[in-house]
Amino acid sequence: MAETFEHARNLILAKVAPLEAEKIDLFEAVDRCLAAEIYAPYDLPLWDNSAMDGYALRAADALEGTVLPIITTLAAGANPAGVEIKPGTAVRILTGAPTPAGCELVIPYEETAELDNQQVKILKTQVSGAHIRYQGEDIRGGSLVLGVGVMLRPIEINLLAALGQTHVMVYRRPKVAILSTGDELVEPGMIPGPGQIVNSNGLALSAAVRQAGAVPILLGIARDQPASLKAKLSEGLKNADLLITSAGVSAGDRDFVREVLTDVGIEQIFWKVDVKPGRPTAFGLRGTTPVFSLPGNPVSALLTFEEFVRPALRKMQGDKQILRPLRLARLTSDIRKKAGRTNLLRVILVDQQGQLTATSAGDQNTGITSTLLHANGLAILPAEKDFFAAGEQVEVHDI
Ligand code: AMP
Numbered sequence: 571m572a573e574t575f576e577h578a579r580n581l582i583l584a585k586v587a588p589l590e591a592e593k594i595d596l597f598e599a600v601d602r603c604l605a606a607e608i609y610a611p612y613d614l615p616l617w618d619n620s621a622m623d624g625y626a627l628r629a630a631d632a633l634e635g636t637v638l639p640i641i642t643t644l645a646a647g648a649n650p651a652g653v654e655i656k657p658g659t660a661v662r663i664l665t666g667a668p669t670p671a672g673c674e675l676v677i678p679y680e681e682t683a684e685l686d687n688q689q690v691k692i693l694k695t696q697v698s699g700a701h702i703r704y705q706g707e708d709i710r711g712g713s714l715v716l717g718v719g720v721m722l723r724p725i726e727i728n729l730l731a732a733l734g735q736t737h738v739m740v741y742r743r744p745k746v747a748i749l750s751t752g753d754e755l756v757e758p759g760m761i762p763g764p765g766q767i768v769n770s771n772g773l774a775l776s777a778a779v780r781q782a783g784a785v786p787i788l789l790g791i792a793r794d795q796p797a798s799l800k801a802k803l804s805e806g807l808k809n810a811d812l813l814i815t816s817a818g819v820s821a822g823d824r825d826f827v828r829e830v831l832t833d834v835g836i837e838q839i840f841w842k843v844d845v846k847p848g849r850p851t852a853f854g855l856r857g858t859t860p861v862f863s864l865p866g867n868p869v870s871a872l873l874t875f876e877e878f879v880r881p882a883l884r885k886m887q888g889d890k891q892i893l894r895p896l897r898l899a900r901l902t903s904d905i906r907k908k909a910g911r912t913n914l915l916r917v918i919l920v921d922q923q924g925q926l927t928a929t930s931a932g933d934q935n936t937g938i939t940s941t942l943l944h945a946n947g948l949a950i951l952p953a954e955k956d957f958f959a960a961g962e963q964v965e966v967h968d969i
């Protein structure tokens with residue numbers, strides 16, 4: 571019995587959980603997911619400061635035509651202690667400098683004329699509060715600023731650094747062992763002999779693992795014999811948090827993977843999924859270690875990785891956005907398929923004045939890798955339907 575596409579993914583996600591947390595240097599933390607809430611220890615900005623190069627004044631003096639004496643200059647880094655703006659005076663101030671006592675607004679240079687380095691003329695009336703960045707207007711001390719599961723982008727790193735953090739608690743990256751299987755395979759760099767092909771899946775899946783935020787471990791090639799498979803699988807299961815095999819799970823005579831997986835103590839969760847491509851996708855567990863057996867065909871291997879393995883890896887890293895966001899796109903031509911299987915249609919997504927369109931990226935045969943080369947998205951065509959008319963909206967995601 572094959573699982574539906576949706577049920578297969580739910581079964582996987584129900585069985586995987588975030589790995590343990592670890593403390594790492596902020597320098598290494600981009601793209602990692604927070605394992606602890608972050609509260610601001612203090613306000614940001616730390617103190618009121620100027621948003622412009624200009625003059626700090628009293629509001630009552632900020633009238634067009636007024637001439638004021640310049641009593642001093644405050645640059646970024648200056649200590650404003652002892653400086654006070656009394657009525658009828660101005661302080662020259664630079665961006666980022668603390669505003670001194672009595673400052674009610676800042677007039678930018680462009681709206682003034684300096685008469686003789688000691689006096690300034692106001693060319694434009696300004697309102698109280700103009701061009702001041704107030705203490706705590708950005709981040710309030712004591713407030714929750716980042717929640718668990720937030721993926722750290724440069725702006726989150728900026729905030730953590732500004733709040734004085736040098737290290738951060740994040741979920742550990744999963745180590746993922748990748749095993750290619752097949753008597754026909756030779757490693758990249760070797761010239762394939764008659765009947766042989768290059769093990770391209772090993773490196774392709776490693777790349778996909780890395781993009782998913784995890785750490786690939788290449789186990790090489792297992793031959794289509796139980797002993798060879800068993801040895802490699804056991805080796806992989808020793809060090810990895812997740813294991814992927816490719817090929818050898820279909821009904822072919824030499825397909826031993828299924829039998830050997832059971833032999834090494836992997837509990838079978840499902841063996842087939844009603845998805846095209848990717849029907850011979852299997853999932854099991856050895857203890858808490860997820861084991862995926864993906865189809866051998868490179869297009870099928872990468873698309874099943876995308877839909878089944880990547881979400882598991884995101885969840886193991888504590889990401890709160892496990893699945894890629896789905897959007898609606900209009901098909902630009904009729905699409906026919908067999909009812910009964912979800913189809914992962916390789917498409918070219920184009921935004922046409924706010925309207926997203928999906929165009930088939932070419933021959934959808936799984937042997938055609940060039941269609942995936944041209945694609946930038948996948949359309950998820952529901953199992954039960956067999957026809958989609960041009961102009962119909964379907965769910966898509968980027969790849
Ligand atoms: P199988 O699942 O063993 O029937 O393999 C399906 C197809 O994928 C066959 O054409 C294999 O030659 C091909 N294939 C299997 N493993 C790999 C691999 N590691 N790299 C590239 N192609 C592969």
Ligand code: MG
Nearest residue numbers: 751752817818
């Ligand atoms: Mg094979």
